[in-house]
Amino acid sequence: MTRVLIVDDHRLFRSGVRAELGDSIEVVGEAEDVETAVKAIAEHRPDVVLLDVHMPGGGGQEVLRRVLGAGSQVRFLALSVSDAAEDVIGVIRGGARGYVTKNISGKELTDAIRRVAEGDAVFSPRLAGFVLDAFASSEAPSIDPELDSLTQREREVLRLIARGYAYKEIAKELFISVKTVETHVSSVLRKLQLSNRHELSRWATARRLV
């Protein structure tokens, strides 16, 4: 049973998510802003925190900064109506292990929560597109070549995610196991979070569009 905490400033949305999540997920608490979220995470110690990006008191990034900054191992899945590049890239670089938009179905959300709880990353097609776009302009000199570029295989995986393929379909397409697909995605997430490529942030800010 995966224990989940929902952080969102819209009460209706919280109850909606609660109702939609499958039986394999237990909602241990809710929070509506940064303060209550930090407190609730410390109190309930959930496996996964469903984190809204825009919230009073600094938003999801502030929660990430305060919780992860304090050394917590809790995993975050960002959930937002916004799929603007700067929000997506910002919250992923802040430490979230995945990003899904709020129009996701209950089944898909349950699936994404399970994946994050197991330590994998969750990439929506749009996030995959952002990453491909951000890492595409590789002419700039990179400080750490390992972190600052994607391997051919990672690129292929991301492209298939962007095309709308599920992990299982990707595995079949590339003749690899689902576990390998997950490894590739996690590796991309690590690069996304750790890369010093300054154009990543610049790119996200410059691309203020959906």
Next chain:
Amino acid sequence: MPETSCTCDYGHVMADQKTLAEPTGDLPYRRMTRPMEGRLLGGVAQGLAAQLSLDPVVIRLMFVLLSVVDGVGVVAYAVLWMVTPRQPYAGQPPQRDWSQLAAFSAVGMALLAFGWLTGASKGGIGMLPFAVGGIGALILWQQADPERRKSWMSGATLSIRKNRVRTLIGVVLVVIGAIGFLAAQGELDQARPGLVFTIVVVGGLAVIAAPWLAGLWKELQLERRERIRQEERAEVAAMVHDSVLHTLTLIQRVAHDPREVARLARSQERELRNWLYQPAQDADATLAAAVRRIAAEEEDAHGVPIEVVCVGDIALDSAGKLGATLKAARQAMVNAAKYSESPSISVYAEVEGEEITIFVKDRGKGFDLETVPLDRMGIRESIIGRMERHGGVARVRTSPGEGTEVMLTMKVEKA
């Protein structure tokens, strides 16, 4: 005449001020202070005006006149400035009212100059026209500042009447001053009257007109800003009304049809997003924008959500290669929306170097490509044929129950 009463009051206060300056303990009067807000020099005239319940302009005028005539104004100002404590203020020290200071200085200088030219500063009768003209000019100038105007006058109806009276007095005084000067001048000096006449008349006119023009300009600016703000508000209101409210009404009316409700909500969401995040994107300028627009149109037409992801972008060419690719992509979306019965469609457009690739994928029922009748133009002609005619490639991957993916590839020379 205000001057006379003012002068004697002034002397009275000077005396008061001297006693007040010494800490006598028992103060019969409110202590005079120099306000920093709205001061021209040191705030002396303002403080004095407040103490005497007079307009600061009268006091200032008096200082200017007294200074010009025999310099006593300067001395009086300096003494008062030294003995009067500054009024405490909060925060940043307020700025001087430089435009007014400039106006008073200009008038003072002009009076001095004319006095020197005519010898009137010795106290002769020739001084009077300048004094009168100066008073008129000052009243006019003073009056032009709307803030001050308000603070001077209490009672709205009174202020309007007073306003007109003031203007009239100002104009009359300027005219009298000019005529008087010329009359006096004509006897004194034959060499310069033409020049001085021009200066005086032009100066008088400028003094009369300048404040009004300045005020008018200020009001115009204010009005313009207000209009822009109102237009923005109206635009938001129109946006909310035309789209959001309209959609909400429609949703209530078709509440029995979940598919239509979802379509309406999605279409509204897209419109709102575009409005919020993509204020000025020309849908016909770049490939990504065009793909998004086509997807939006087909989504609206068929009620099936189409998710678009774009990587890289390219300006649309006129040669038609990209146009053909876009048309093929549209046909693929139409096919998927109409026949696949898929709950959603994924579109992925990528520009990598000189190669453009567009994928249109659904998770619908799929079909057997071999069994598509020859007369069905959709795939064979509108997608594969069109791409090949323009030098591109179209591949269709499908099988019954597996969904369909159309892949379009086109090479272009980048400009």
